[in-house]
Amino acid sequence: MKRIVLSGCNGKMGRMIASCVKGRDDCTVVAGIDVSGEVLDAFPVFTSPAGCQVEADVIIDFSHPSALAPLLDYAAATRTPAVIATTGLSSDQVALIRETSARVPLFFTANMSLGVNLLVELAKKAAAVLGGQFDIEIIEKHHNQKIDAPSGTALMLADAISGVLPEEPQYVYDRHAVRRKRGKNEIGLHAVRGGTIVGEHEVIFAGRDEVLTLSHSAMSKEVFATGSINAALFLCGKENGLYSMGDLV
Numbered sequence: 001m002k003r004i005v006l007s008g009c010n011g012k013m014g015r016m017i018a019s020c021v022k023g024r025d026d027c028t029v030v031a032g033i034d035v036s037g038e039v040l041d042a043f044p045v046f047t048s049p050a051g052c053q054v055e056a057d058v059i060i061d062f063s064h065p066s067a068l069a070p071l072l073d074y075a076a077a078t079r080t081p082a083v084i085a086t087t088g089l090s091s092d093q094v095a096l097i098r099e100t101s102a103r104v105p106l107f108f109t110a111n112m113s114l115g116v117n118l119l120v121e122l123a124k125k126a127a128a129v130l131g132g133q134f135d136i137e138i139i140e141k142h143h144n145q146k147i148d149a150p151s152g153t154a155l156m157l158a159d160a161i162s163g164v165l166p167e168e169p170q171y172v173y174d175r176h177a178v179r180r181k182r183g184k185n186e187i188g189l190h191a192v193r194g195g196t197i198v199g200e201h202e203v204i205f206a207g208r209d210e211v212l213t214l215s216h217s218a219m220s221k222e223v224f225a226t227g228s229i230n231a232a233l234f235l236c237g238k239e240n241g242l243y244s245m246g247d248l249v
């Protein structure tokens with residue numbers, strides 16, 4: 001039975017993970033960390049990692065970028081592996097994850113679903129064939145409570161596609177600011193926010209008289225919760241290092 005510390009335990013994903021864990025016999029939540037400090041379940045809640053003295057096998061984090069640095073310090077100091085699923089991180093924060101993974105096993109991905117992991121591979125294949133000839137645009141749609149834009153997944157898709165293009169592309173987020181035709185070497189990233197949309201991603205390859213669209217829709221947050229729990233169990237007992245969905249599937 002693996003013992004989990006849940007960072008961001010009182011948020012939408014934290015609540016979903018706590019609920020999914022209750023239906024399993026291979027893991028249990030032993031403590032939560034959340035700035036709100038509210039106790040909503042059978043485990044204690046601490047307002048910061050420093051206050052959490054509960055022994056655990058693994059941490060799962062779906063919280064906020066401001067939680068990252070203290071959480072990584074805590075993971076390294078207590079030698080507790082951690083799954084980091086929070087998005088909206090800066091490039092310095094991603095570098096910090098990479099550095100810290102030399103001291104403790106870390107799992108980091110912007111999307112915990114199997115389908116998006118495959119979408120990334122399919123998008124890379126399409127870009128390797130069509131890149132340079134077709135225009136590439138990414139559209140993501142999420143619920144009206146999401147704070148970061150574009151989504152971590154949209155950026156992950158753009159980064160993966162960039163890696164196979166003949167030339168480094170320019171990411172364009174806002175076509176409103178300038179009056180000019182689309183450049184050949186761009187990836188457009190567009191965010192839609194509304195209602196309770198769980199998470200939708202489309203990669204559009206638009207050529208002369210033909211369009212290829214690859215898309216993924218998450219139908220519930222349970223997809224991400226289950227992915228993160230499986231990632232956490234996978235991480236227990238692993239060597240120090242940085243792991244991602246490619247290692248899990």
Ligand SMILES: NC(=O)C1=CN([C@@H]2O[C@H](COP(=O)(O)OP(=O)(O)OC[C@H]3O[C@@H](n4cnc5c(N)ncnc54)[C@H](O)[C@@H]3O)[C@@H](O)[C@H]2O)C=CC1
Pocket residue numbers: 007008009010011012013014033034035036047061062063064066067084085086087088109110111112113148224
């Ligand atoms: N990688 C993936 O597959 C997925 C990632 N996410 C990401 O997970 C994060 C959380 O998403 P939601 O649960 O929807 O958000 P939410 O806003 O519902 O929950 C965030 C929770 O974190 C807490 N929090 C905020 N700052 C904190 C801090 N400094 N220390 C500790 N707790 C803090 C809040 O009080 C709140 O309870 C977002 O960045 C989101 O994009 C969400 C779904 C899937």
Ligand SMILES: O=C(O)C1=N[C@H](C(=O)O)C[C@H](O)C1
Pocket residue numbers: 087088110111112142146150151152153154198199200
């Ligand atoms: O905030 C969310 O809800 C989600 N965030 C992730 C992202 O930013 O890509 C993953 C998922 O689409 C849901």
